Amino acid sequence: MTGTTTEVILDILIIVLLLFGTFFILSATIGVIRFPDVYTRLHASTKAATLGIAGIMIGAFIFLYTELNMISGKLILGIIFVLLTAPVSAHMLGRAAHQLGVMPWTKTGSEVKDAFAESKKRK
Amino acid sequence: MPLQLIINLIIAIMWMFLSESYTFVSFFSGFLIGALLLFVLRRFIPDAFYLxxxxxxxxxxxxxxxxxxxxxxxxxxxxxxxxxxxxxxxxxxxxxxxxxxxxxxxxxxxxxxxxxxxxxxxxxxxxxxxxxxxxxxxxxxxxxxxxxxxxxxxxxxx
Known part of the structure; x- marks a missing residue:
């Protein structure tokens, strides 16, 4: 009896983790569509997507461990590499966009505050 | 710091040979024992405790x-x-x-x-x-x- 209850709890945990991950990836996608410019879209795609991938990978890890009784190191490595590479690629994309002269979006009527462009002008 | 790491690794390998099971688990438990020993003896070893x-x-x-x-x-x-x-x-x-x-x-x-x-x-x-x-x-x-x-x-x- 105890064996089945723990199995049920683990199944619920797996389901919750997978739903959690998918929800964040869905939000990231909606954010990419809804936000107005490159930089705000990068906000959505880097942050929410990393946590979404981490949730799905942890769910898959627990599933493989309970069902097939194997510890999958690849999934853990996947999480670590996504965490390492996502901010770097976002930084590079943002920098490249700024080098091409893309201005940050602001509400119509208000002035853009852009310290980076000001510092470039000063040189 | 490198000295302490080497001591710790040596203790881990010694533990592996003493318990005669050449697996990652025994290496890891040896590593933990080594870290504990270094922590207990940290007053007699130069430099701060590396962990x-x-x-x-x-x-x-x-x-x-x-x-x-x-x-x-x-x-x-x-x-x-x-x-x-x-x-x-x-x-x-x-x-x-x-x-x-x-x-x-x-x-x-x-x-x-x-x-x-x-x-x-x-x-x-x-x-x-x-x-x-x-x-x-x-x-x-x-x-x-x-x-x-x-x-x-x-x-x-x-």
Whole structure:
């Protein structure tokens, strides 16, 4: 009896983790569509997507461990590499966009505050 | 520090041979025993206990995970809130960190924290340009980054 209850709890945990991950990836996608410019879209795609991938990978890890009784190191490595590479690629994309002269979006009527462009002008 | 690491590895390998099971598990338990021995005998060994730095690194990782969760909840709020009630902009963040590694870690942490995204680093490594979802509270963001991340990174690297 105890064996089945723990199995049920683990199944619920797996389901919750997978739903959690998918929800964040869905939000990231909606954010990419809804936000107005490159930089705000990068906000959505880097942050929410990393946590979404981490949730799905942890769910898959627990599933493989309970069902097939194997510890999958690849999934853990996947999480670590996504965490390492996502901010770097976002930084590079943002920098490249700024080098091409893309201005940050602001509400119509208000002035853009852009310290980076000001510092470039000063040189 | 390298001396302590070598002692620890030797103890781990000795433990592996003594228990005559050449697996990762016995190596790891030997490593833990070695770390415990070094911790107990830390008064007689030159330099500070080397895993102290490892502990600080673990603290940094936990801080990172906490901030990642918070930032995700934050960005989800931005995504589902109707209307465009935010005012993005780029502000500059003066930093005390100097080496390339420290700045790389700091920019990655900034990118994965609530409402901020690092866009560029100035040529003299003194300022980081950060894109914020809401430029109004950039002062709060600057002080938060300086208080938590810079301190945590400095504790690991120095």
């Amino acid at each position: 102290h730095r490892g502990w600080k690194m673990l603290c940094l990782v936990f801080l990172f995970i906490k901030e990642l969760l918070l930032s995700n909840i934050d960005i989800v709020k931005w995504v589902y809130r109707p209307g465009k009630n935010y005012r993005p902009g780029i502000f500059e963040l003066p930093t005390d960190l100097r080496s390339n590694w420290e700045i790389t870690i700091l920019t990655s942490l900034i990118s994965l924290t609530p409402g901020t995204l690092s866009v560029a680093v100035s040529d003299d490594n003194q300022k980081i340009y950060v894109h914020a979802m809401d430029i109004e509270d950039s002062e709060i963001a600057i002080s938060a980054i300086k208080d938590t991340f810079e301190k945590a990174i400095m504790e690991v690297t120095r």
